[in-house]
Amino acid sequence: MLRRTFITNGLKAGGVAAAAACAGPELLALADAGTAKPLEEFGYGDVQLAPGLMQTQFEQTQSVLMGLDENALLQPWRQRAGLPTMGAMLGGWYDEVPLNKTPSGGQGFAPGHSFGQWISALSRGYAVTGDAAAKARVRRLLGLYEATISGKFYANFRFPAYDFDKMVIGLIDAHQFAGIENAFALLDKTTDAAEPHLPPKALDRDDVQRRWRASIGENTTDDYTWDEPYTLAENLYLAAKRGAGARYRTMAPKYLLNETYFDPLAEGKNVLPGHHAYSFCNALSSAMQAYLEGGSEKHLRAATNAHEMIVTTQSFATGGWGPDESFRTPGTGALYDSLTKTKHSFETPCGSYAHFKLTRALLRVTRDGKYGDSMERVLYNTVLGAKPLGKDGSAFYYSDYSNAGSKFYFDDKFPCCAGTLPQVAADYRILGYFHDAGGVYVNLYLPSTVKWTAGNGAQVSLSQSGGYPLDGRVTMLVRANRGAEFALRMRIPAWTGADGAAIRVNGQVVTAAVTKGFAVVQRKWKDGDRVELNLPLPMRLEAIDELHPETVALVRGPLVLFALTDDAPKVTREQLLAAKQMKGQALWAAQSGAGPLLLTPFTEIHEERYRTYMAVVQG
Numbered sequence: 001m002l003r004r005t006f007i008t009n010g011l012k013a014g015g016v017a018a019a020a021a022c023a024g025p026e027l028l029a030l031a032d033a034g035t036a037k038p039l040e041e042f043g044y045g046d047v048q049l050a051p052g053l054m055q056t057q058f059e060q061t062q063s064v065l066m067g068l069d070e071n072a073l074l075q076p077w078r079q080r081a082g083l084p085t086m087g088a089m090l091g092g093w094y095d096e097v098p099l100n101k102t103p104s105g106g107q108g109f110a111p112g113h114s115f116g117q118w119i120s121a122l123s124r125g126y127a128v129t130g131d132a133a134a135k136a137r138v139r140r141l142l143g144l145y146e147a148t149i150s151g152k153f154y155a156n157f158r159f160p161a162y163d164f165d166k167m168v169i170g171l172i173d174a175h176q177f178a179g180i181e182n183a184f185a186l187l188d189k190t191t192d193a194a195e196p197h198l199p200p201k202a203l204d205r206d207d208v209q210r211r212w213r214a215s216i217g218e219n220t221t222d223d224y225t226w227d228e229p230y231t232l233a234e235n236l237y238l239a240a241k242r243g244a245g246a247r248y249r250t251m252a253p254k255y256l257l258n259e260t261y262f263d264p265l266a267e268g269k270n271v272l273p274g275h276h277a278y279s280f281c282n283a284l285s286s287a288m289q290a291y292l293e294g295g296s297e298k299h300l301r302a303a304t305n306a307h308e309m310i311v312t313t314q315s316f317a318t319g320g321w322g323p324d325e326s327f328r329t330p331g332t333g334a335l336y337d338s339l340t341k342t343k344h345s346f347e348t349p350c351g352s353y354a355h356f357k358l359t360r361a362l363l364r365v366t367r368d369g370k371y372g373d374s375m376e377r378v379l380y381n382t383v384l385g386a387k388p389l390g391k392d393g394s395a396f397y398y399s400d401y402s403n404a405g406s407k408f409y410f411d412d413k414f415p416c417c418a419g420t421l422p423q424v425a426a427d428y429r430i431l432g433y434f435h436d437a438g439g440v441y442v443n444l445y446l447p448s449t450v451k452w453t454a455g456n457g458a459q460v461s462l463s464q465s466g467g468y469p470l471d472g473r474v475t476m477l478v479r480a481n482r483g484a485e486f487a488l489r490m491r492i493p494a495w496t497g498a499d500g501a502a503i504r505v506n507g508q509v510v511t512a513a514v515t516k517g518f519a520v521v522q523r524k525w526k527d528g529d530r531v532e533l534n535l536p537l538p539m540r541l542e543a544i545d546e547l548h549p550e551t552v553a554l555v556r557g558p559l560v561l562f563a564l565t566d567d568a569p570k571v572t573r574e575q576l577l578a579a580k581q582m583k584g585q586a587l588w589a590a591q592s593g594a595g596p597l598l599l600t601p602f603t604e605i606h607e608e609r610y611r612t613y614m615a616v617v618q619g
Contacts, residue, residue: 074144314327373491405611469601
């Protein structure tokens with residue numbers, strides 16, 4: 001049995017939510033965000049996933065990266081450095097070829113763009129598995145890369161900051177997670193090569209970048225003004241934090257997009273509309289690093305406020321945002337219009353990667369379960385249902401929420417989402433659990449085991465099992481070589497409603513306070529203790545926007561249930577809410593004017609046509 005404790009910190013209850021809805025200047029970051037030390041992350045190797053969708057996606061993406069041709073990976077770097085090339089090209093965006101521009105980019109659109117991301121993903125993968133072959137591949141690839149490091153690569157290049165940013169995270173991850181000793185030296189060489197071709201500070205897109213490029217005599221055509229220097233600060237801060245050198249701490253603040261982005265966001269002004277959705281969400285992680293590493297309260301307010309704006313003014317019921325890769329103006333019906341005007345509803349692997357980094361950091365700082373709720377919604381309704389990354393570079397790029405939805409691969413091989421999906425799949429392990437000196441936070445309910453050393457030196461593990469999110473019952477088993485006192489904090493999603501969940505320890509009902517979305521059970525735990533959490537999974541309808549309350553998605557717990565039809569069903573609110581699960585299947589049936597209407601989660605859709613939203617009729 002749970003009792004909820006609402007902590008308002010001097011704000012009237014509901015004031016933050018109300019401010020978020022209007023996104024006005026009164027929108028404030030949580031007043032107590034910085035009063036406690038941020039939660040710590042577990043290491044990649046501390047969490048093991050049981051067989052399932054997440055582990056399968058991790059293994060599949062790692063397998064693709066282990067199989068890529070090494071000479072093809074180095075081809076654009078060698079070619080732009082003026083070195084002899086060897087072997088075939090990789091294909092798609094990745095190659096260095098004269099660009100024949102297409103609506104999707106075209107072959108050669110972003111040469112070498114994902115190399116650093118793949119180094120990052122392989123390094124994180126090694127931290128998970130300890131596979132010597134993965135570490136050897138990272139070492140070998142970076143050995144080949146060293147000979148190609150040249151300022152020529154970044155000269156008159158479409159995306160110098162974009163590629164440099166990916167190399168920063170790749171190299172610092174190689175050092176941190178794969179133990180590549182010379183990775184920092186390679187980072188210094190890479191920075192020496194790239195820095196003369198980077199703008200002196202963060203620049204927004206289009207005209208601002210055009211003027212800067214013109215001032216240094218470089219190409220100013222449209223696609224040369226789409227670089228993303230405003231995302232650089234995050235990984236530069238991380239490089240400094242991990243010991244790469246003081247130069248990165250000096251560089252990082254220069255690339256905070258303060259005047260046009262973080263300053264107004266910190267004041268509660270919604271400046272998201274019109275911005276490129278993924279990269280400007282990604283830039284919010286730079287704001288969080290400015291807070292975590294530099295203590296900037298302004299940047300914490302900016303990130304907190306922006307997240308509220310994304311959730312309340314930009315998001316579909318799935319948690320995805322940014323149709324046609326753009327944030328939209330609230331109150332205009334733009335999300336509703338997108339249901340008939342585009343199949344490019346959410347840039348899924350890239351967008352989820354940005355969303356997870358942001359919500360992970362906000363959860364650590366605020367200890368507020370609402371960020372886990374937000375993370376969970378995006379996880380189950382978007383990226384976990386992505387089509388597999390192909391060895392030939394076929395990549396799932398957009399989730400389609402149109403009225404005739406389908407899953408499809410992107411037109412070009414090896415686009416940006418081929419770089420982020422392997423990173424996302426490795427990161428599932430560091431999303432599920434967090435800890436502080438007093439205990440463990442269970443953020444996501446997924447079959448897995450986390451291990452740690454308790455304060456008294458006891459070796460402890462916590463294993464989860466159950467059928468969540470199809471089933472609301474979660475079982476946790478404690479194993480320990482001796483008893484240990486700690487707090488077990490379990491996220492209780494907001495959609496459960498007040499007093500809606502129940503907890504048992506060793507079969508006995510326990511009463512637990514719920515503070516900021518986490519139920520707390522404090523006790524001396526012993527080997528074999530068993531925790532049973534029962535989360536109700538209420539059915540509810542979520543409208544696409546306030547202007548179209550009749551156009552709704554059916555949501556059960558964290559899952560959107562997609563209608564398996566491309567026709568507009570004649571169905572009432574009552575019929576949707578009465579949908580029943582078919583025994584033994586991830587399938588629900590609702591009655592409609594044309595007979596049974598079948599619905600299923602995004603992860604269960606393959607080649608079927610579907611609808612995310614339905615226009616309900618009067619009964």
